[in-house]
Amino acid sequence: MLTEKFPSLKGLILDMDGVLWHDTQAIGNLPALFRSISDLGLRYVFATNNATKTIGEYQEKLLGFGLEVSPEQIITSAGTTALYLQNRHPQGTCIYVVGSDSLKQILQQHGFVVSNVDDSHSAALVVVGMDIGMTYEKIRNAALLVRAGAEFIATNADATFPTPQGLFPGAGTMVAAIATASGKDPLVIGKPFTAMYEHAYRVLNLNPHQVMGVGDRLETDIAGAQRAGCLAGLVLSGVSTCSQALTWQPAPDIIAANLDELIHG
Ligand SMILES: [Mg+2]
Structure with a gap:
C-alpha cells in the first residue's frame, strides 16, 4: 500500500489524461480505486494543464467514469491562471486572450474584461493558451501589447498533445510564436511550474511533504512535483516510458504500471 511506503502521505495531486483515462477509455476500475484511496485516508485533487475545458466539463467527464467530485477538486491551468x-x-482589468472560449469564460467569471480584436490596444494583460483559431493577427496583436508593456502569461507550455492521428500543436506552439514575436518569455502557470501545485496544497490544506503529485509525463508531472517540493509518482500508463523514467534525474519517488498498482503495490 502506498501509505505504508510513505507514512506521512495525506494527499494526492492527480493528473488525468494517461492516469485515469485514455480519451474515453478508463484505465482500470476507477470507482473501486477511488474507494480504496479514500479508505487509505488520502485526500485528492485533479490537476491538468489542459486549459480548453471548463471545470464543469471536467466534473461531467469524471462523473461519466463514476467519480463524483466537487469543483474545488479540479485544478486546471486556466482556473489557476484566473x-x-x-x-x-x-x-x-482588460485582458487580450489568445485561447479557447472556455479560457475566456473562466477569466470573465473572475471579474476580468476580455478584449476584442478591435479594442485589444487597451489590454493590460496578455493570456495565451491553446487556440485552434490561431491567426497572424492574434500573434501580431499579442506581440505588440507585450512590447508595449502588457504582462505576458501562458496557461501552459505543452508543445504538443497526443491524438489518434499523432501529435498535434499544443499551447506551447502558440506561446512560442508570441514569445518569438515579442522578444519576451511568458510567466507559465501550468506544470512543471509551481502555481498549480501551490493552489493544490491550499485546496488539500496540506504541506508539500504530505502530498504526492502523480502523472504519466516526466517533463510536466514529475518535474513539476519535484520543483514544487512534494513526492513524485510516475505511472507508465500514458506518455513516458520505463526506459525514459530510469534515466530521469532525480528519480521519481515511485514508478508503477498504473494508478491501481501505485496505490496497492
Ligand atoms: Mg497526463
Missing part, C-alpha cells in the same frame, strides 16, 4: 491574476489585478 486565480493568479485575480490576486494581483483589480476587477475589470
Whole structure:
C-alpha cells in the first residue's frame, strides 16, 4: 500500500489524461480505486494543464467514469491562471486572450474584461493558451501589447498533445510564436511550474511533504512535483516510458504500471 511506503502521505495531486483515462477509455476500475484511496485516508485533487475545458466539463467527464467530485477538486491551468491574476489585478482589468472560449469564460467569471480584436490596444494583460483559431493577427496583436508593456502569461507550455492521428500543436506552439514575436518569455502557470501545485496544497490544506503529485509525463508531472517540493509518482500508463523514467534525474519517488498498482503495490 502506498501509505505504508510513505507514512506521512495525506494527499494526492492527480493528473488525468494517461492516469485515469485514455480519451474515453478508463484505465482500470476507477470507482473501486477511488474507494480504496479514500479508505487509505488520502485526500485528492485533479490537476491538468489542459486549459480548453471548463471545470464543469471536467466534473461531467469524471462523473461519466463514476467519480463524483466537487469543483474545488479540479485544478486546471486556466482556473489557476484566473486565480493568479485575480490576486494581483483589480476587477475589470482588460485582458487580450489568445485561447479557447472556455479560457475566456473562466477569466470573465473572475471579474476580468476580455478584449476584442478591435479594442485589444487597451489590454493590460496578455493570456495565451491553446487556440485552434490561431491567426497572424492574434500573434501580431499579442506581440505588440507585450512590447508595449502588457504582462505576458501562458496557461501552459505543452508543445504538443497526443491524438489518434499523432501529435498535434499544443499551447506551447502558440506561446512560442508570441514569445518569438515579442522578444519576451511568458510567466507559465501550468506544470512543471509551481502555481498549480501551490493552489493544490491550499485546496488539500496540506504541506508539500504530505502530498504526492502523480502523472504519466516526466517533463510536466514529475518535474513539476519535484520543483514544487512534494513526492513524485510516475505511472507508465500514458506518455513516458520505463526506459525514459530510469534515466530521469532525480528519480521519481515511485514508478508503477498504473494508478491501481501505485496505490496497492
Ligand atoms: Mg497526463
